[in-house]
Amino acid sequence: MKFFYPDSLDLVDPEFDFKSEEHSTHRVRHRDDVFAHELLEEAPYHGLLVSRSMVYGTGGNQRYRQSQRFRLLRTGARRFFETDQAPNAPLQIMGDCGAYAYVEQETPPVTVDEVLDFYESCRCDYVLSVDHVIPGFHTERQKSEGKSIREEWRRRQEITLSYARFFLKEHQARDHSSVPIGIAQGWDGDSYAQAVEALQKMGYDYVALGGLASLATEDIASTVERVSGVLRDATRVHLLGVSRAREFRRFQNWGVASFDSTMPLRQAFMDDKHNxxxxxxxxxxxxxxxxxxxxxxxxxxxxxxxxxxxxxxxxxxxxxxxxxxxxxxxxxxxxxxxxxxxxxxxxxxxxxxxxxxxxxxxxxxxxxxxxxxxxxxxxxxxxxxxxxxxxxxxxxxxxxxxxxxxxxxx
Ligand SMILES: [Zn+2]
Structure with missing residues (x-):
C-alpha cells in the first residue's frame, strides 16, 4: 500500500537552534527550509499529493504565494519539491483538485481543462478526476430509523460521475502519460459501489473513494468492503484523506493500493491525545x-x-x-x-x-x-x-x- 502525503508547504528550518530557539542568521525563509523528505534520511511517504485548491488558494487557504505557484507550474512538482533528491527517490506525484475547498458551492468552480492544465504543469504521475464532495453519510442507524437520503447527494454523485467521464476522454485526447484515477462519491456502501462500477465501465482501472475522511472507522470499513465486491481484477483503489492504520491489512485485502492523509502532521499539534x-x-x-x-x-x-x-x-x-x-x-x-x-x-x-x-x-x-x-x-x-x-x-x-x-x- 502506498502513502501519499498531501502537500501544504510543510517546511522546517534545518539549521534551527533549539537551545537558543533562533533561526540561523543567514536563513532565507522557504529558500533554505526543507520538506520532510529532505530532512529525514528516508522520505516518510511514497509520494506527494498536490492539490489545485491548495496551490490556487481556493476556499481562502492562501498557503502558496503567487511566486511559489508560478515556480511550481513552471518547473513541475518534482523540481519544486526536489523529490528526486530524496534518498528513496523518485517519489511519485499525485494531482488532485481539492474538492473540500469548494464543498459549499453549487458546482465545482473549475473546468476539466483547467484541472488537466494544472496536472500537466505539475507533471503528475497520477491524476484524480474532478469531483464534488457529498457532505453526509447514510449510516445503518439512520437507515433503521427510516431516514432517507437527500436529493442533493444524488445530484453531487451525478456531477462527479459526469466530470469523471469527461475527464477520462480529455485525458486520452491529450495523450497524457499519467495514470488517471476516477473519483467515486457516495453516501453508503451501495452508492459507492454503484459509482465504482460506473467508473470501471467508463474505462478506469484506478478509482478513488472520496468523502470518507471524517467517517467512523466501521463506516469506512463497511464501504470499502462493499466496494471490493464490484472490483474487477485489475482495478486498484485509493482512499482519499483516510489513514486508519489498524485497518491497513483489511483494506489491502479489499483492493486498496494507496491512500493519502495529513493526519500524522495534524495530530502532532492539533490533538488533545495523540501527538x-x-x-x-x-x-x-x-x-x-x-x-x-x-x-x-x-x-x-x-x-x-x-x-x-x-x-x-x-x-x-x-x-x-x-x-x-x-x-x-x-x-x-x-x-x-x-x-x-x-x-x-x-x-x-x-x-x-x-x-x-x-x-x-x-x-x-x-x-x-x-x-x-x-x-x-x-x-x-x-x-x-x-x-x-x-x-x-x-x-x-x-x-x-x-x-x-x-x-x-x-
Ligand atoms: Zn522519531
Missing part, C-alpha cells in the same frame, strides 16, 4: 509554550497577576529539568513538578499523569529517525512550529513504516 506516535501507542506532547507565545500568560502578565520575569523563570526551569532528565540527571518527579507548576500557570490544567507515561517510557530514545536522534526529548514538546512539525515528520515515518510491511505482506 507523538509510536508503533505501539500514541502519547500526549508536553505543553510548554513560550511565555511570549501563550495568550493566557500574556493576559496574566498584562493584568499584573504575574510578572513577566516570574513566568519566564517557570518556563526556563521546565526546559532545564527536561534537558537534565534526558541526560539522566533529573527524576521523573522533578520534571513533573516543574511542568505542573508551569501548566497550571498558563492554562490551569494538570496533565502530569499523561506526561508521566511519556517520561517513563521515553519513546524518543527508541526511535532511530533523524528527528528523534537529533532532538532527543525536545521532540515531545508542544512548543513552536519547528518542534511541532518535526514531531509530525516523525509521525509520518511511523505511519510509513506501518504501511511498508503491509506492502510486502510481512
Amino acid at each position: 507523538y506516535h509510536t508503533p505501539e501507542k500514541d502519547y500526549l506532547a508536553i505543553r510548554l509554550p513560550k511565555v511570549t507565545g501563550s495568550n493566557q500568560l500574556q493576559k496574566k502578565v498584562n493584568e499584573e497577576k504575574i510578572s513577566a520575569s516570574e513566568a519566564f523563570e517557570h518556563e526556563q526551569k521546565c526546559l532545564r529539568a527536561l534537558r537534565r532528565f534526558d541526560r539522566d540527571k533529573a527524576s521523573v518527579e522533578e520534571v513533573l513538578d516543574r511542568v505542573r507548576k508551569y501548566e497550571l500557570l498558563f492554562n490551569g490544567r494538570d496533565q502530569t499523569d499523561k506526561y508521566r507515561e511519556l517520561l517513563e517510557d521515553r519513546p524518543w530514545k527508541y526511535c532511530d529517525c533523524t528527528v528523534c536522534r537529533r532532538l532527543g526529548i525536545e521532540v515531545t514538546l508542544l512548543r513552536g512550529k519547528e518542534r511541532n512539525k518535526r514531531r509530525g515528520f516523525h509521525n509520518m515515518r511511523v505511519l510509513f513504516e506501518k504501511v511498508a510491511p503491509a506492502l510486502q505482506g510481512r
Whole structure:
C-alpha cells in the first residue's frame, strides 16, 4: 500500500537552534527550509499529493504565494519539491483538485481543462478526476430509523460521475502519460459501489473513494468492503484523506493500493491525545509554550497577576529539568513538578499523569529517525512550529513504516 502525503508547504528550518530557539542568521525563509523528505534520511511517504485548491488558494487557504505557484507550474512538482533528491527517490506525484475547498458551492468552480492544465504543469504521475464532495453519510442507524437520503447527494454523485467521464476522454485526447484515477462519491456502501462500477465501465482501472475522511472507522470499513465486491481484477483503489492504520491489512485485502492523509502532521499539534506516535501507542506532547507565545500568560502578565520575569523563570526551569532528565540527571518527579507548576500557570490544567507515561517510557530514545536522534526529548514538546512539525515528520515515518510491511505482506 502506498502513502501519499498531501502537500501544504510543510517546511522546517534545518539549521534551527533549539537551545537558543533562533533561526540561523543567514536563513532565507522557504529558500533554505526543507520538506520532510529532505530532512529525514528516508522520505516518510511514497509520494506527494498536490492539490489545485491548495496551490490556487481556493476556499481562502492562501498557503502558496503567487511566486511559489508560478515556480511550481513552471518547473513541475518534482523540481519544486526536489523529490528526486530524496534518498528513496523518485517519489511519485499525485494531482488532485481539492474538492473540500469548494464543498459549499453549487458546482465545482473549475473546468476539466483547467484541472488537466494544472496536472500537466505539475507533471503528475497520477491524476484524480474532478469531483464534488457529498457532505453526509447514510449510516445503518439512520437507515433503521427510516431516514432517507437527500436529493442533493444524488445530484453531487451525478456531477462527479459526469466530470469523471469527461475527464477520462480529455485525458486520452491529450495523450497524457499519467495514470488517471476516477473519483467515486457516495453516501453508503451501495452508492459507492454503484459509482465504482460506473467508473470501471467508463474505462478506469484506478478509482478513488472520496468523502470518507471524517467517517467512523466501521463506516469506512463497511464501504470499502462493499466496494471490493464490484472490483474487477485489475482495478486498484485509493482512499482519499483516510489513514486508519489498524485497518491497513483489511483494506489491502479489499483492493486498496494507496491512500493519502495529513493526519500524522495534524495530530502532532492539533490533538488533545495523540501527538507523538509510536508503533505501539500514541502519547500526549508536553505543553510548554513560550511565555511570549501563550495568550493566557500574556493576559496574566498584562493584568499584573504575574510578572513577566516570574513566568519566564517557570518556563526556563521546565526546559532545564527536561534537558537534565534526558541526560539522566533529573527524576521523573522533578520534571513533573516543574511542568505542573508551569501548566497550571498558563492554562490551569494538570496533565502530569499523561506526561508521566511519556517520561517513563521515553519513546524518543527508541526511535532511530533523524528527528528523534537529533532532538532527543525536545521532540515531545508542544512548543513552536519547528518542534511541532518535526514531531509530525516523525509521525509520518511511523505511519510509513506501518504501511511498508503491509506492502510486502510481512
Ligand atoms: Zn522519531
